[in-house]
Amino acid sequence: NRTFSLEVLTVVCYCTLFTVEAPKSLYTAELGSNVTMECVFPVNGKLKFGDLSVIWEKKDEVRKDVYILVKGKEDSESQHSDFQGRTKLLKENLDLGQSLLQISNVKLRDAGLYHCLIEYGGADYKTINLKVQAPYRTITQEVVSTGDKEWKLTCQSEGYPKAEVMWQNGECQDLTDKANTSYETGSDQLYRVMSTLTIKNRTCENFRCIFWNKEIQENTSANFYIRAVEYSIPASLQSSSRVPGPFPLQPKHCKHYQCARLACQEIPVRSACLTFTSRSVLSFFRQKLLFSAITLNCHVFLNSS
Numbered sequence: 001n002r003t004f005s006l007e008v009l010t011v012v013c014y015c016t017l018f019t020v021e022a023p024k025s026l027y028t029a030e031l032g033s034n035v036t037m038e039c040v041f042p043v044n045g046k047l048k049f050g051d052l053s054v055i056w057e058k059k060d061e062v063r064k065d066v067y068i069l070v071k072g073k074e075d076s077e078s079q080h081s082d083f084q085g086r087t088k089l090l091k092e093n094l095d096l097g098q099s100l101l102q103i104s105n106v107k108l109r110d111a112g113l114y115h116c117l118i119e120y121g122g123a124d125y126k127t128i129n130l131k132v133q134a135p136y137r138t139i140t141q142e143v144v145s146t147g148d149k150e151w152k153l154t155c156q157s158e159g160y161p162k163a164e165v166m167w168q169n170g171e172c173q174d175l176t177d178k179a180n181t182s183y184e185t186g187s188d189q190l191y192r193v194m195s196t197l198t199i200k201n202r203t204c205e206n207f208r209c210i211f212w213n214k215e216i217q218e219n220t221s222a223n224f225y226i227r228a229v230e231y232s233i234p235a236s237l238q239s240s241s242r243v244p245g246p247f248p249l250q251p252k253h254c255k256h257y258q259c260a261r262l263a264c265q266e267i268p269v270r271s272a273c274l275t276f277t278s279r280s281v282l283s284f285f286r287q288k289l290l291f292s293a294i295t296l297n298c299h300v301f302l303n304s305s
Contacts, residue, residue, distance in 0.1 A: 018042065018122020025127070028216075029106045031134040031160065036090070036102045039116035039126050043097040053119040054089065056101045058082075058112055059127075066114065067101055082109065108132050108160055108189040134160040134190060136211040139222040146198075153224050154196045155209035163213045165195040170206035175199075199226070 022039045029035035037056075050072040058064040064080035067087050079087070083103070090100040099116055111132040117125040136159035144152040155165065162183065167175040181195040195209060204227040212219045 018120070018124055020116060020118045020124040020126050022116065022126040022128050026129045026131065028131045028133065031106060031108060031132060033106050034102060034104045035106055035130065036100050037114065037128050037130065039099050039118065041097050041099065041118040041120060043095065047095045051120060052094065054099050055117040057115050059115060060112060106132055108134065133216050135218055136163050136213060136220050139209065139211065139220060141222050141224065143224065150198065150200055151226055152196055152198050153207055154194065155222055156194045157211055158190045158192045159213065160190050161213065161215045162191050163193060163211045165193060166210040166212060167197045168208045
């Protein structure tokens with residue numbers, strides 16, 4: 001059983017010189033990482049481990065015991081299930097008057113206020129805030145041609161906290177009001193964000209979607225390059241159901257050239273042609289489709305209309 005509580009500490013801390021301090025009152029951790037939070041207390045000589053009690057608890061609607069050490073003995077049975085197998089007190093630092101709590105594989109639900117309570121001759125506690133974030137680092141892109149040189153550009157990502165999605169063209173004009181953005185959350189608390197911008201394109205143009213996470217002051221972006229293509233396919237290939245690449249590029253086959261470092265694959269072909277790599281490799285498609293080739297610096301989106 002516990003030998004002290006916050007109610008007792010409220011009285012004790014006013015009538016003794018024993019004081020617990022928190023070097024940092026706020027910690028920020030990424031989802032899935034490890035975090036170590038610290039509070040310090042006076043030892044005054046060699047630590048008498050059997051006289052020491054340390055409690056770390058999370059202040060939720062219902063208090064959750066994160067770690068308990070009472071008179072030198074750990075009490076793992078009282079630990080809340082949210083933290084089982086993920087917490088550790090670095091006991092080697094107790095001699096120095098440091099109570100270091102390590103939480104591994106941080107979850108979004110770990111965010112909140114924690115109390116570090118120490119009883120050693122006197123008793124006191126400090127409150128520490130933990131924030132957890134999941135940056136929107138990976139953006140999935142999709143481009144769909146709806147006909148008449150109209151395109152739907154879609155960006156998808158997931159993270160936490162909720163991010164704002166902004167759109168710009170190559171001249172940095174704000175197109176956000178023309179986009180449709182939706183948010184979903186699951187049991188893992190992550191925000192799944194999908195934003196779609198519909199544009200009319202008559203010449204080559206660049207577009208960019210930006211995920212702005214205001215709370216952590218971080219943004220991630222993805223770029224699109226759109227261009228309609230004129231093409232012709234050699235008669236010798238019109239009847240083939242499947243054409244394995246690569247093929248040498250011939251000027252009579254395509255009127256528009258782009259570069260993209262992409263390996264040729266055996267893909268059904270119908271009525272479009274495009275160029276791959278600086279060595280000019282050609283592949284044909286027997287189905288009417290939009291093909292996107294994305295590289296580090298070269299984005300190619302070809303319209304078969």
